[in-house]
Amino acid sequence: MTVSTEEWNATVYHKAANPHVSWGAGVVAAAELAGNERVADVGCGTGRVTEQLLELLPDGFVIGIDRSANMVEEARRQIAPRYPGRVAFLQRDLLELLPDDIGHPVDVVFSTATFHWIRDHTTLFQRLFAILNPGGRLIAQCGGGPNLQRHVDRAEALMASAAYRDWFSGWDAPRFYAIEEVTANATRDAGFIDVETAVIEAPAVLGSADEFATFLTNIVFREHVLQIPDEAMRTAFIDELTRQSAQDETPFLLDYWRLNMRGLRPR
Secondary structure, eight states: OOOOOOOOOHHHHHHHOHHHHHHHHHHHHTSOOOSOOEEEEETOTTSHHHHHHHHTOTTOEEEEEESOHHHHHHHHHHHGGGSTTTEEEEEOOGGGOOHHHHSSOEEEEEESSOGGGOSOHHHHHHHHHHTEEEEEEEEEEEEBTTTTHHHHHHHHHHHTSTTTHHHHTTOOOSOOOBOHHHHHHHHHHHTOEEEEEEEEEOOEEOSSHHHHHHHIIIIITHHHHHHOOOHHHHHHHHHHHHHHHHTSSSTTEEOOEEEEEEEEOOO
16 A cells, blocks of 8 residues: 655644754754855755744845645745745755756755655755755755664554554655765765764653654654554554553653764865
C-alpha cells in the first residue's frame, strides 16, 4: 500500500513544532547574516523560523519554499501580512526546484528540519547549489545520526507485530538520517567548498501524554499513521508508543540528534 505523504496538517504542526522552532533559533543566530541578503528558506513549513530570519534581514528578502500546499498556505497567512514586500512563498518539491522558480539566485540557502525527509541527497544538494549566487552559503540542519532511535525501534517492533504487519509489508519510511561523512561527501560532490558537518545531541521533553501523542501523530510518525487505514488501529499504534514512553526514566523524551551542515558555492 502506498500513501501520499506530501500534505501535512499545517494548523497542528504550527502549534506543535516547538522543538523545531527552538533548534531553528539556534541556527538562525549562528548564521552571521549581514541583514541585506536574499535567503531561500527551504522546507519552510508554516514559517515560524522564516519569521526569525526576517527579523535579522531588515534590508533583505526571504523566499519560503515547501512541498506541502497546506504548509505554504499557512505560512503565507501567518507571516506575509507582517512583512510586506520582504517575503514570498513557493510550493515546490526541492528535488524539482529550478533557478527559474525563484526568479533570482539567493545569497543563502537555509533549512532547519527538512533534509531528513528526502532520501536523494545527491539531487537535493545539486538543486540547492544551482539556486545560489557565486559566493553564496548553505546553512542547514536536519535530523541525523541516531535521531529518534529509541522511538524508531519501538515503532518498527510494533509494525512487525501481527496486528500491523500487513499494512507495513514492503514499506519503508521516507526519511534519511544521514551522518557527517555522507553529508559532507554529498555537498562536495554537488560543488560546495569549505564544507562543515557535525551531529549534535538535542533532546526534547514534551509535557504530557496528549502532547506527546499529538507530536508523534502529526510529525514523527505521520507517514506511519497514514499507512494504517483503520482509525481505531491508528489510535492504538500511537497510544502504545505513548504508553511505552510514559514508562521511560524521563517520560516523553524525544531522543533527537541534529545534523548541522555548511558549505560555500565558489566564486
